[in-house]
Amino acid sequence: MTVPGSWYLALSAVVFAIGALGVLTRRNVLIMFMCVELMLNAANLAFVTFARMLDDIGGEALVFFVLVVAAAEVVVGLGIVVSIFRRRHSATADDLHVMKG
Amino acid sequence: MNAVVGTGTVMSLLGRAGVGPLAVISRVDFVTFWVCAVIIVVGAVGVVLSRHPVHAALMLIMTLFAVAVLFIEQDANFLAAIQVIVYAGAIVVLFLFVIMFLGVDRREDLSHDPLRGQRVVAPILVALGLAGVLVLGVGAHWATGAHSVVGPARGQPGGDVAALGRAVFTVYLFPFEITVGLLVTAIVGAVVLARRPSQPAVPDDEAATGDAGDPAPSPPPASLRATDAEVPGAPAADARTEAVVAGGSAPAGSTHTEAVAPELGAQAADARTEAVVAGGSAPAGSTHTATGVTEPGAGAGSASEPGAVREEVVS
Numbered sequence: 001m002t003v004p005g006s007w008y009l010a011l012s013a014v015v016f017a018i019g020a021l022g023v024l025t026r027r028n029v030l031i032m033f034m035c036v037e038l039m040l041n042a043a044n045l046a047f048v049t050f051a052r053m054l055d056d057i058g059g060e061a062l063v064f065f066v067l068v069v070a071a072a073e074v075v076v077g078l079g080i081v082v083s084i085f086r087r088r089h090s091a092t093a094d095d096l097h098v099m100k101g
Numbered sequence: 102m103n104a105v106v107g108t109g110t111v112m113s114l115l116g117r118a119g120v121g122p123l124a125v126i127s128r129v130d131f132v133t134f135w136v137c138a139v140i141i142v143v144g145a146v147g148v149v150l151s152r153h154p155v156h157a158a159l160m161l162i163m164t165l166f167a168v169a170v171l172f173i174e175q176d177a178n179f180l181a182a183i184q185v186i187v188y189a190g191a192i193v194v195l196f197l198f199v200i201m202f203l204g205v206d207r208r209e210d211l212s213h214d215p216l217r218g219q220r221v222v223a224p225i226l227v228a229l230g231l232a233g234v235l236v237l238g239v240g241a242h243w244a245t246g247a248h249s250v251v252g253p254a255r256g257q258p259g260g261d262v263a264a265l266g267r268a269v270f271t272v273y274l275f276p277f278e279i280t281v282g283l284l285v286t287a288i289v290g291a292v293v294l295a296r297r298p299s300q301p302a303v304p305d306d307e308a309a310t311g312d313a314g315d316p317a318p319s320p321p322p323a324s325l326r327a328t329d330a331e332v333p334g335a336p337a338a339d340a341r342t343e344a345v346v347a348g349g350s351a352p353a354g355s356t357h358t359e360a361v362a363p364e365l366g367a368q369a370a371d372a373r374t375e376a377v378v379a380g381g382s383a384p385a386g387s388t389h390t391a392t393g394v395t396e397p398g399a400g401a402g403s404a405s406e407p408g409a410v411r412e413e414v415v416s
Contacts, residue, residue: 003126003134008171010235011138015145015164017231022149024223030154030200034161037192038145041168044184051254052175058251060261061268063180067187068280072287074192078199079294085203086297 008049016042027092029081033074040070133174140167154200158193165189176255179262 015038022035044063051059088095144164151157165188172181251272257264269277 002130002174006238007134007138008175009238011141011171013231013234013238015141017227018142018145018149020230021224021227024227025220026149028154030196031148031151031157034148034157034196037161037188038148038164041165041188044180045168045171048172048175048177048180051177055253055255056251057254057257057261057264057268058272060177060180060254060265061251061273063177064183064265064269065273065276065280067183068283071187071192072283074195075287076290076294078195079291082199082203083294 005049005053009046012042012046012049015039015045027094029084029093029096032093033077033081037070037074040066130174133170137167137170137174140164141171155197158196158200161196162189162193165193177261179265 019035019038019042022038023032026032026035044066047059047063047066049059051057051063084096141164144160144167147160148157148164151160165184169181169184169189172178172184251268252264254261254264257267
């Protein structure tokens with residue numbers, strides 16, 4: 001018998017928490033992006049685990065869509081980072097208060 | 102710490118759900134899971150803690166590979182391949198490309214805190230959220246009595262690839278088509294963002310035309326000076342006019358050099374000046390010959406084969 005799914009879910013929750021912590025505490029925009037990727041991966045792991053536990057291929061199909069969304073998000077996000085960097089030569093989130101209320 | 106809490110709750114969850122004692126789990130699965138879990142957590146912590154963005158990206162690759170192994174462990178082979186190819190192969194490479202492109206930015210002013218107390222409150226909130234999820238996971242019942250909508254994942258003909266393909270192209274066809282719109286939007290957005298504003302494009306054009314136009318006027322004075330210097334040698338002037346004729350008429354550089362070389366004789370210095378002139382006015386030579394100006398024409402004519410002229414003269 002394989003490892004029970006709840007272990008995978010706990011691992012997924014831990015990874016998601018680490019990613020959220022990184023997004024909240026880091027200032028480098030690129031590393032914040034990587035932490036978002038960590039959170040997406042944690043969600044993917046949970047989806048695959050549920051697909052196995054419930055024996056439903058829908059979870060895996062959802063992982064497929066999450067991958068597409070992650071790719072699109074990274075492309076647009078890195079484009080924004082590059083265009084910000086071109087304007088002001090740093091990629092620190094604290095400097096980006098142009099739209100501050 | 103987190104991992105310890107996770108295993109503890111999971112143990113109690115196991116006991117409650119009646120899954121069975123640990124001994125039932127095969128040793129291979131057990132070792133695989135724990136090795137991958139340690140790699141994943143270490144990599145995730147490394148992403149968060151590393152000062153250097155490149156190190157963070159490499160840690161992220163480590164985590165992604167371990168997650169791919171866990172996918173395989175759970176019979177999601179296709180998704181594991183996609184994980185390695187798309188995430189580790191494309192997304193992280195894109196990250197590294199942007200890091201290298203922008204220059205590694207290590208400045209990160211952590212002393213200045215615009216949102217006061219955020220760095221203290223954030224870990225507390227995250228820990229509370231994680232603890233809440235785990236406690237709820239232990240205490241709650243499994244209420245997902247939902248029946249499979251798309252079909253079972255296991256035991257399908259063609260394995261998980263076929264099952265996933267059937268799911269994506271039948272039940273999830275509409276979301277799949279929406280992803281097409283998403284990807285097109287992302288491509289357009291990336292192109293728009295990566296385009297430089299049209300301001301620098303105009304000087305660029307001017308520079309391009311200036312490249313063709315500017316050096317062309319400058320060589321004639323140089324060549325004039327050259328003729329002034331070389332005028333004492335009468336054969337030299339002769340050779341020069343020959344070169345002009347040849348250069349004006351023929352783009353064929355070989356015949357031109359053949360015509361010039363015997364006439365030039367010992368005028369090595371002359372040929373060299375011609376070659377120098379030729380180097381200056383390469384692109385605009387044709388228009389100058391068309392207007393009938395002889396000197397730049399000579400320059401352009403020999404421009405086709407400056408090296409050949411020099412070699413023949415030397416020999």
